[in-house]
Amino acid sequence: MTAKMVSGNEAIALGALRAGVKVVSGYPGTPSTEVITSLWNKDLPGTSVEWSTNEKVAFEVAAASAMVGSRAMCTMKMSGVNVAYDSIIGIAYSGCTGGLVIYVADDPGVNAGMCEQDSRDFAVMADMPMLEPGTLQEAYDLTQYAFELSEAIQSPVFIRSTTxxxxxxxxxxxxxxxxxxxxxxxxxxxxxxxxxxGAVIAMNQHRELLERLEKAKELIAAKQLNRLKLSKQPGGLGIVSVGVVNGYVEEALSIADELRIPLPEISSLQLINTIPFAVDEMKQLLKHCSTVLVAEELEPLLENRLYMEAYKLGVKVEFVGKNDATFSRIGEYDAKLVLKGICKALHLTCPEEVLPPVIQPEQHCAARPITTCAGCPHRGTYMAINKALRNLKFKSNEIIVTGDIGCTILGINPPFNTLWTEVSMGASIPMAQGFIYGGVQKPVLATIGDSTFFHAGIPGLINAIQHNVNLTVVVMDNGWTAMTGMQVNPGTIPDYQQASCRQLDLEKVIAGLGVDHLITVDPYDLKATTAAIEKSIALPGVKVVLARRECAIQAARRKVAYEPIEVNIEKCTRCKSCIVITGCPAISLGEHAITIDRAQCNGCGLCMAVCPTAAIVKEGK
Structure with missing residues (x-):
């Protein structure tokens, strides 16, 4: 063994490699992305690593590999479980022969966007074991054990992490x-x-699934992975925690000792899994303690089960947790929050002023909207949509423009204020259709990025085509899955695809679906893009405007040449149109004229297109 500096996601990846994983598939989504990213450029003979089209596909690829005896893992964030669950429950019923691990990273506190979802509920519904590492070492070790457990019970196993x-x-x-x-x-x-x-087959599989879960409980108990510690004297406080919260409990007790808060001896049950429930250990704790504090982020799954077990045992226990409003079902925990709960359970005063302050970096940030990067092609697309609607004499509050997941959603913020909705991957097109069916008379536009379109946008567009909806779709193709860290997608240029892969031409894909009208534009050309959107809105049927230009960050990394922009100080009136309309972070207001940060600017020219005095020009012209 060698001590190595790793992230939690890298520990998962290294644990899978140590377990002899043959297939790793997934779809990028913070906070889970770095598992595959850390494996992407490694020389791994015998192991296939891929970014799949979406999470359902990723799981099906991994599951089939495990069904023929290989060890396989798929990765996703909590929202991806929603996408993959249709197949997850099916494979859970059927089982597998090789080890099959589903890595999901939840996001209490919503650090990375999307719903604050507790994936443990999916494990409950699927009657599947879910291991929950709370440290980097546990992430490494439990990943290996997850493969062993999966093969031992012949069923897939979840590994759940948090941000x-x-x-x-x-x-x-x-x-x-x-x-x-x-x-x-x-x-x-x-x-x-x-x-x-047939019903008999499905019911038999369900019965076998429950038997596999029971076997998992027995194996985990035999390995003594869950840590039960009972105080010498019965009748005191017991703390039940799981995963990352185990560390918060230990830190809270350490803080209490430093602050000389008089705590009695406390019993504890530190779990590495919620599902299957550690019923035997729960019963021992409930028989021993008169008060039980339950510390688990998001949903009260452990707490509710403890209530039930206490009722079945006929013991009177005071519970402190979410059901008595001590803890919330919203947000992530920390040691301070846990310490407050401990003090409440022991009826002790927990003085606010003596506790370590909670550092909130966002309070020190400048008040500014989250916008697209300098040179981002999506900036031109949203400027064009807004200009097209104005040219057609529509008010901004009467034209619905649906949004989708990814960098494209930044069109919801100033200075664009273009988008109205964001629901889930690929929802923009069906929702636009639904608004039209719901009676909206004015034009409805849907916007979606290229990676999201490959992920889940194609079925929605097919549906609109089949039902001949009068709908305009703007597909923003920057060639990358950019928001999660520049992962490849089917449309990424060949130089960055794996050797065995090839690029799909998104323009041909859309045309092949049979849309009524398809116009391809360069979003850096504001005039042409605006005209294309205006034309599409006026045409009947399903219209797609494909705005194609590579992500500015990736283009810069690839040393794509551009013409620098400069400001003619004599012509600049400091009217701020370039700042107000584009919102480009490379532009700021100088003492005598606007200034352009050459380190950020890539010469997209969108500021030139909106300057009323032609003060912004290509360098040397």
Missing amino acids: NVAQSHGMADVAERVLPVNEKPMLERNIAKYTKA
Whole structure:
């Protein structure tokens, strides 16, 4: 074993390599992205690593590999479980032979956007084991154990992390990679196991699934992964925690000791899994303690189960947690919050002024909207949409423009204020159709990025085409899955695809679906893009405007040449049109004229297009 500096996500990846993983697939989504990113450029003979089209596809690729005996893992954020769950529950019923691990990173506190979803609920619904590492070392070790457990019970296993584990960095003891082993992949043709063809088959599979979960509980208990510590004297306080909250509890007790808060001896049950419920350990704690504090982020799954077990045992226990409003179902925990709960459970005063202050960096940030990067092609697209609507004499508050997930959603913020909605991957097009069906008479536009379109936008566009909806769709193609860190997607240029992969031409994909009208534009050309949107709105049927220009950050990294922009000081009136309309972070207001940060500017020319005095020009012209 070697001590190595890793992130939580890297620990998951290294644990999978140590376990001999043969297939790793997933879709990028913060806070889970770096698992595959950390493997992407490694030389891994015998192991396939891919960014899949979406999470459902990623899981199906991994699941089939495990069904023929290989060890496989797929990765996603909590929102991705929604996408993949249709297949997850099906494979959970059928089971697998090789180890199959689903890594999901939840985001209590919503650090990375989307819903504050507790994926443990999905494990409950699927009757699937879910391991929950609370430290970097546990992330590494439990990933290996997840593969062992999966093979032992012949069923997929979740590994659930949270942002504070996935994105943290520290030292972990790791070992060399183990090469995958599966010389003779084989799938037994077994209709009763691998299909749902009839009620009897599905019910038998459900029964077997419950038996596999019970076996998982027994194996976890035998390995003594959950840590139960009972105080010498019965009748006191017990604390139940899971995953990352285990560390918060230990830190809270340490703070209490430093502050000389008089705590009695406390019992504890520190869990590495919520599902399957550690019922035997829960019962021991409930029989021993008169008060139980339950510390778990988001949903009260452990707390509710403890209530039920206490009722079944006939013991009288005071519970402190979410059901008595001590803790919230919203947000992430920290040691301070846990310490408050401990003090409340013990009826002790917890003085606010003596507790360490909670640092909130956002309070020290400048008040500014989150906008697109300097040179981002999406800036030109949103400027064009706004200008087209004005040219057509529409008011901004009467034309619905639906938004979608990714960098494109920044069109909801100033200075654009263009988008009205953001729901889930690919929802922009069906929602636009729904608004029209709902009776909206004025034009409705849908916007969507290229990666999101490949992920989940195609079915919505097909539906609009089939039903002949009078709808304008603006697809913003920057060639990358940019918001999560520049991962490749099917439309990324060939130089960045894996050797065995090829690029798909998004223009041909859209045309092949049979849209009524397709116009491809360069969003740096504000005039042409505006005209294309105006024309599309006026045409009947399903119209797509494909705005194509590579992500400015990636273009800069690839040393794509551009013509620098400069300001003619004599012509600049400091009217601020370039700042107000574009919102470009490379432009600021100088003493005598606007100034352009050459380090950020890539010469897109959008500021030139809106300057009323022609004071912004290409350098040397």
